[in-house]
Amino acid sequence: MTDSSSSHCVAVIGGATAGAEIAHRLAQRGILVAVFEQNKRPYGKIEDGLPRWHERLREKEYASIREKLSHPLVHFIPATKIGRDIAFAEIVEEWGFACVILANGAWRDRPLPIEGGDRYVGQGLVYQNPFVIAFNHADDSGFAGERFDVHDDSIVVGGGLASIDVAKIITLTCTQRALAERGIAIEVTALEVKGIPKILAAHDLTWEELGLAGCTIYYRRQEDDMPLVSIPEGAPPERIEKVKKSRRTLLKKASEKFKLKVEPLAAPDGLIVEDGQLCGLRFRRTRIEDGRVVATDETFERRGPVVISSIGSIPDPIEGIEMKGELFNFTDWSYGKLARYPTVFSVGNVVTGKGNIVASRKHAGHVSEQAVEVFLGVSDDPVAREEFEPPGAELAESVADQLTAEPTISAETRQNLLRRIAERQSAVAYPEDIATWLESVGGPC
Numbered sequence: 001m002t003d004s005s006s007s008h009c010v011a012v013i014g015g016a017t018a019g020a021e022i023a024h025r026l027a028q029r030g031i032l033v034a035v036f037e038q039n040k041r042p043y044g045k046i047e048d049g050l051p052r053w054h055e056r057l058r059e060k061e062y063a064s065i066r067e068k069l070s071h072p073l074v075h076f077i078p079a080t081k082i083g084r085d086i087a088f089a090e091i092v093e094e095w096g097f098a099c100v101i102l103a104n105g106a107w108r109d110r111p112l113p114i115e116g117g118d119r120y121v122g123q124g125l126v127y128q129n130p131f132v133i134a135f136n137h138a139d140d141s142g143f144a145g146e147r148f149d150v151h152d153d154s155i156v157v158g159g160g161l162a163s164i165d166v167a168k169i170i171t172l173t174c175t176q177r178a179l180a181e182r183g184i185a186i187e188v189t190a191l192e193v194k195g196i197p198k199i200l201a202a203h204d205l206t207w208e209e210l211g212l213a214g215c216t217i218y219y220r221r222q223e224d225d226m227p228l229v230s231i232p233e234g235a236p237p238e239r240i241e242k243v244k245k246s247r248r249t250l251l252k253k254a255s256e257k258f259k260l261k262v263e264p265l266a267a268p269d270g271l272i273v274e275d276g277q278l279c280g281l282r283f284r285r286t287r288i289e290d291g292r293v294v295a296t297d298e299t300f301e302r303r304g305p306v307v308i309s310s311i312g313s314i315p316d317p318i319e320g321i322e323m324k325g326e327l328f329n330f331t332d333w334s335y336g337k338l339a340r341y342p343t344v345f346s347v348g349n350v351v352t353g354k355g356n357i358v359a360s361r362k363h364a365g366h367v368s369e370q371a372v373e374v375f376l377g378v379s380d381d382p383v384a385r386e387e388f389e390p391p392g393a394e395l396a397e398s399v400a401d402q403l404t405a406e407p408t409i410s411a412e413t414r415q416n417l418l419r420r421i422a423e424r425q426s427a428v429a430y431p432e433d434i435a436t437w438l439e440s441v442g443g444p445c
């Protein structure tokens with residue numbers, strides 16, 4: 001283990017895109033960083049969110065995370081879930097960290113908004129996160145999580161980018177299966193790259209001949225509200241119309257290439273249950289008024305072999321962190337500050353909610369530069385120091401002042417902290433360096 005003459009030690013909870021980014025930035029400033037990761041591998045949504053056909057992007061992001069966590073001042077502590085293996089309050093208040101960064105992402109599915117819906121999880125209702133995780137690990141014999149059958153004509157409730165990926169998983173998997181029945185072996189990844197019609201044409205087949213229905217996404221807004229291209233903040237009406245046109249074009253292309261359909265202006269409204277099994281949903285027609293979704297009196301029913309709910313991910317609660325509805329009760333959303341813990345900051349998906357890889361990384365950089373480095377007194381940007389006034393966090397300011405005035409932790413605190421890190425690493429049989437660890441746990445490294 002690398003000791004350090006560093007003035008501070010910082011804990012990061014979650015070792016994926018955002019966590020690795022901030023850990024590396026702080027380590028480059030000479031700060032000793034302990035990264036706690038609940039899984040054996042630190043790739044988060046890159047491994048378990050992004051569908052596995054994004055092969056090159058995944059490889060690139062794996063390499064980037066690995067490299068950042070390999071910094072000699074970063075101490076990786078895998079297979080350690082904060083809130084289960086170590087209490088959150090203990091990390092913040094007892095270990096001796098100058099501050100704690102939440103980089104734990106959003107791993108819980110937002111519940112299907114129908115009373116009693118969750119009773120049918122596993123009986124006709126599936127949530128997006130476990131569904132995508134299972135798809136990504138379909139060929140991984142060591143995968144211990146839940147596996148799901150993929151059914152043609154599934155009902156997907158959603159509208160975001162992830163719901164398009166869910167629909168693609170269904171149509172691509174069903175096409176692969178139908179081709180295999182005809183003696184044609186093809187990887188899902190190859191199907192995704194070329195698209196279903198091209199592959200079928202190469203085998204003198206048509207979609208109709210496969211006899212598949214495809215997959216429909218039920219969306220409560222209009223098709224051109226789907227965030228396939230984002231609208232810049234403050235964009236004038238002409239720009240908004242242009243973006244909406246691109247969205248319609250992209251959606252049309254995706255529908256043709258992947259045989260998925262979108263039923264807009266349809267909000268889930270009721271369950272269709274037979275013999276204790278969810279076998280469809282009742283939808284309510286909506287209309288959009290001044291950008292708001294308004295329910296109408298019209299309803300319709302849709303049956304299907306499975307309902308997949310893909311309406312967004314929210315943070316998994318951690319005992320000790322106050323919630324406000326589905327989200328952590330941040331008093332300041334720029335830096336992810338919590339009223340009760342003035343030395344805690346948050347980065348990535350846990351704060352940004354939706355977002356993407358670049359957004360998570362940029363947010364981690366922003367919080368590091370504008371808040372954490374200033375807070376720790378290691379920023380070389382005096383302007384940032386002056387501008388650091390997190391709303392409603394006077395207490396944090398006073399802690400920041402103390403830290404800057406007295407920047408070093410005592411040798412004893414540091415030794416205690418290093419001992420605790422080493423004890424936890426030893427409890428999970430972590431062998432000193434991340435490369436050896438990743439090799440030993442198998443899977444993509």
Ligand SMILES: Cc1cc2nc3c(=O)[nH]c(=O)nc-3n(C[C@H](O)[C@H](O)[C@H](O)COP(=O)(O)OP(=O)(O)OC[C@H]3O[C@@H](n4cnc5c(N)ncnc54)[C@H](O)[C@@H]3O)c2cc1C
Pocket residue numbers: 013014015016017018019036037038039042043044045046049050051054080081082083103104105106107132161162165166316318347348349350354355356357358360
């Ligand atoms: C289906 C799908 C498709 C996507 N496609 C794209 C795409 O094409 N392009 C793109 O840019 N983005 C895409 N994204 C979004 C992108 O993957 C995420 O926005 C980004 O990877 C989030 O990074 P993060 O570090 O903020 O969070 P995460 O990657 O979620 O990292 C959080 C980490 O914290 C760990 N953790 C959680 N709780 C604890 C705890 N209590 N203790 C210890 N560790 C904990 C987790 O195991 C995880 O490793 C997609 C997402 C999904 C779901």
